[in-house]
Amino acid sequence: MARAASRTKRGRARLRLVLLAIAVIALGLWKIHDARRPGPWQRVVATREGLIGELTASGLIIRADSMFVALPHRRALGRMVEVRYRERAVVVPVLDVGPWNIDDAYWENDARPASEQGRGFFRKPVNAAGIDLSDAVFATLGLPTNDVVEWRFVHRGYVARPRL
Template sequence: VDVRGRAADGTWTEWRRAAAGAPAELPRYVVDVQARLTLWNAKGEPTAAVRAVTLTADDAGTAPAEPAPATRAAAFSARVYATREGLVGHTTANGHVIQANDHFVALPSRRALSPKGSGQYSVQVCGPARCETAPVWDVGPWNTHDDHWNPSSVREQWKDLPQGLPEAQAAYEDGYNGGRDEFGRQVANPAGIDLADGTFYNVGLNDNGWVTVTYLWTEGGGDTTSFPTWGTDVSVRQQATTASTRVASLPGPTTVRVRCQVHGQLVNYDGYSNDAWSYLPDYGGYVSNIFIDVADAWLPGVPTC
């Protein structure tokens, strides 16, 4: 059983393992808690079944205060070796069936696994040609408990490795853990991220190679404010008009960071009308405020671009 919490600003913590006698402690105060139950059964064995799950929550009184927006650090970035996932037709850890030219990534920990169709945990991947923001929809490569983007003190495993260094890279380059992953396999490359085919080729890779990865849900914000979104395949445009180039899309409900907003083309959708557009720095473009899941047409507390 894993749990996570949603803060008042709509952002989620990472998932944390919870068990009897070993409660999960969330890193900050939250207003909602969600649980995720993962079932495993051996091939040929009866399907696992659950009769009931009981969760209790206590205020530990130790969560750090939320930093003021002006003092928040940027989201964590690291140089990581990327491999192409492929596996078209297979199913990812969150239930997505992999399509040809798909756009998502896999990271070696379930702590940052987005729900199916969601971009709640997304990364920006910058390769030789360009950057792309993609959701985390699978777990791997090599390990499944290696949240290498986290500080060593809160890392699930391999706490003696520095932040940003995947265990597989340390095993491959320095013989860490005898050169093996958590399953005892000999590590054959230093990969810390898998890229779906569409993402792999879009950022300019023709073979496995090094990319810069920014983990957008990590401590960050700076001059941005986080808001929830709604809708599927929501377009992010280069300018505040539907005629502008589509630079990215939001596959499903997620949380985005908004830097500023402008009045642009009037958009009519599903009974709503709004001419306000928000600039999303993580995607390098604008999204209609219709798809920002708040009651206000003009976002409160967000400056004009």
């Protein structure tokens, strides 16, 4: 009788342990899935960064063929973004901080870029840009001049799907 009760307790303990392991694995898989989901789209004015030969905030010396963007907060550095303009789209890293501001993580709280309200860190903005595009990204997307683009954070290895 005592052996049977002991076996039952051990069986229940094993069952609890297995259920706990399944729950932990499911939670981990959900977190991975959630982290790989693209962020919400941001619709902002984009400008061409230019600055060939200059150094970005991440240490890159800008070349004419450098593919990157700049967002106005250091927390974005190193992350990947998908940028869309009309039917074209690219996925590139954030390698610089700007335009106009260095402390404006507008995407984190559903705000608009501070430059749209005429606020800049070093000087008053002359346009409402919320993202800077390297010359190569600007050309790849086919922007004729500063214009509104859509962008969002994506995971590394994400493949851009143009709008159909």
